[in-house]
Amino acid sequence: MVTQPFGAIEAGGTKFVCLVGTGPDDIRAETRFPTTSPERTLQQALDFLSAEQDRQGPLAAVGIASFGPVDLRPDSPTYGQITSTPKPGWANVAIAGAAGAALGVPVGFDTDVNAAALAEQRWGAGRGLHSFVYLTIGTGIGGGGLLDGKLTHGLVHPEMGHIRVPHDLAADPFPGICPFHGDCLEGLASGPAMHARWRQPAEDLPEDHPAWALEARYLALALVTFVCTLSPQRIIMGGGVMSKPLLFPLIRRQVLELLNNYVRAPELLQQIDSFIVPPALGHRAGALGGLALAADAVRAPLRSELTADR
């Protein structure tokens, strides 16, 4: 017996990834294409999924893992929309509604980072955990995750890249590049921030360049904030910048130094190598998260955003 597949759209600021399948070991179709205008890009995604419906039979549901900010409040008139993004043309795009109307199936919808966290919990580095953080450090810095078994939502959703961290201007006079906040975490430590500070792409910086110690410092300061604020069981760090493996040991050491034995959990003090880890699902975590969101959309009562207390 073949299980009815789900569709997934990972809507990224630079590219879209679409999948049909049920999980990482059962991907029946996949495509990726650059993000251009919302009309054209959305149509490409929906055309791909429609064609797969024709070929494979109906999808059980579709899950959308979207760049943000997005409106996740089910009682809001703009639920399912990308809201105030500075990305030209993409503000107020009703991405979830468009997919539901075009495909005639239930739609799950969340941030790209929450979706990636859900995929990591189901199939990857978050298995067995009820509370963990998923961070992506790339073109931007974003964070999501599960707290006590539920995806992080709240008033809107977290914007973890925009916390302020200590910035020693004597050691690092770079002012930061966030158009909203200057030297917030994203302004100091995203890929474009590294590029602007050192005048070359992060991936070209040699391993002995001081850029990496500074980058690890800012990320460790942020991780300490997340440990003190969210008390996660694990922090998964993905994204382009984190593809430099040398960062992990640097970050782990600084997190321990900064916490200075204050939070006395063996998971931190004795098992830091399994507390701060890369994603197990690699660059597919977001799109696989779309499949997980789709699966949850057909089991609607399990979706946290539809429970009675919201």
Added chain:
Amino acid sequence: MVTQPFGAIEAGGTKFVCLVGTGPDDIRAETRFPTTSPERTLQQALDFLSAEQDRQGPLAAVGIASFGPVDLRPDSPTYGQITSTPKPGWANVAIAGAAGAALGVPVGFDTDVNAAALAEQRWGAGRGLHSFVYLTIGTGIGGGGLLDGKLTHGLVHPEMGHIRVPHDLAADPFPGICPFHGDCLEGLASGPAMHARWRQPAEDLPEDHPAWALEARYLALALVTFVCTLSPQRIIMGGGVMSKPLLFPLIRRQVLELLNNYVRAPELLQQIDSFIVPPALGHRAGALGGLALAADAVRAPLRSELTADR
């Protein structure tokens, strides 16, 4: 008909408060006494509640709102204990177990700030909310709250006072007083930090003293971090330092300036006066939280720490 009452112990680092009742409008007995040795102080609390049991009939349950760090993991051999506190004599005190054994009733147990948040949700400034933060700014700085309807736990529990915030040493050369972290939030902005920096108690500083603008600055930086990390619907700020009403407008203005319209929720942009608020239950929030924890302990399946996913 008289409802069977609950007992509550607010175990603070400087004083204990014990209540018997069912809520803020039904407090049938109350006592407070200074925190000395754990043997003596715990005995005083249990003697008070035992005597009330003799007088009023059996308590339905007892709730303990404790200073920390505490062990909240029900599957842990040290569940219900104060763990690594630097407070002399109080490390590894099994406060929840002692109360259960002495009184023979179910025991609810959580951090003082989580308990205060629960009380504010039930009877105060958190009514109708599923996600909010409760902060106390006093002898220390602590934070708890509810996220998606559940008290914040995670790996251990949040230690929000120990996040790092930007510290401009040129403007504020004070090095901070946290024995673990120096200039973390608590090290810079707790009551004792203000006292050490300005060489006089915070409550004696006149309203036009520059201390208050600096204090508001650090607290606003922290609130921005909590907004970006937890996405709360409201932030309730209590504790001795916050009893200076002038702080609220200063903090609100700086939070808006620091966020710079990035998080576009009307609750923030148009209703900041009801987004950052004092507790409605005042200095009794913690002890009333003990009553709320007790009520939840008799409805055990509702206690998040006993659900299957933990």
